[in-house]
Amino acid sequence: MLTRARELLPHLDLARIGARLVADGWDHVVLLADSRAEGGRWAIRFARRADVTQSQELEEGVLERLAPALPGLLPVSLYSGTGWRAYPALRGRPVTEADLQEGPVAGEIGALLAVLHGTPVDGGPVGAWEERVRSLVDGARRDVLPAVPGGDALGDRWLALLATDGIWPQRLTLTHGDLCPEHLLVAPRAGRTRLAGVLDWADTCAADPAVDLAGLARLVSPATLGRLLASYAAVSSTPVAEVLRMATMATLWAELAGVRTIAFGSQHDRSDLVRLGLDQLAAAAARPAGTGAVGAVTG
DSSP states (O other): OHHHHHHHOGGGOBOSTTOEEEEEOSSEEEEEEEBTTTOSEEEEEEESSGGGGGGHHHHHHHHHHHGGGSTTSSOOOSEEETTEEEEEOOOOEEOOHHHHHSSSHHHHHHHHHHHHHTSOOOOOOHHHHHHHHHHHHHHHHHHTGGGSTTHHHHHHHHHHHHTSTTOSOSSOEEEOSOOOGGGEEEEEETTEEEEEEEOOOTTOEEEOGGGGGHHHHTTSOHHHHHHHHHHHHHHHTOOHHHHHHHHHHHHHHHHHHHHHHHHHHHHTTOHHHHHHHHHHHHHHHHSOTTOSSHHHHHO
8 A cells, every 4th residue: 555655646755664554444445654755644545446436526525615614624635536535644533432521522523513514515305315214224124124133123113213203304414424433533732632633524425414423322322412412503503403303313323324334244245244233233222212312412
């Protein structure tokens, strides 16, 4: 990877000492290396497959559009080509639940989401989104949940949720698409932990804004997610009813992550990912119905 990066970016004179692979994801791999010509550390991201490169132009456009409102937080490319992009590396570590429980980080993520979801985008009709979600749930109930202990009850729970009045968004918004803790970087500044960067925008699209809460909903407590949502509501002037709807749908999307993992593993012959997805769904089925951030938000 370093050899390829040096071929693509000879003017950076990337150093071999200290160069390391820092991300090995489903769609991309990322190399960090120091530049002896332009100074600083650079991230060079390579697409794993040809189909991944098709979303790169959309991703670059979204990042350029958001950069003025989110200065210093985005991996805006300075160099790019088919299947690769390079940008000054964002420094920090993945956010933890403790970071969200105290200090300004929860408020900063809430402000980030307010900017993202408030960016005008032609998301198409909400009805098409509803049809897509129902199709995903129906397919999972038919093809996946029979292999999951407690899967029938989980599927019934999903159907009941989708039949709830007011559960669908009024409009689709611009979303990150994969806003999990690994993609939210924090770093110390002026003696406090602050939001320092937001990585991996490859899945950005127009969707239900609740999608951007799913990654956190899987890994933090309802109370912590509720705190973040309260900050989001305050910054964006989002009505309480919409915040509650987002909290409810975030739980669904967090559970459906197992379905996505299985689908990807099956498509790319990754039995380890299929097993992981089944474990995720079994864990979701074992949780009591109704657990989520709704109570924390109302409280």
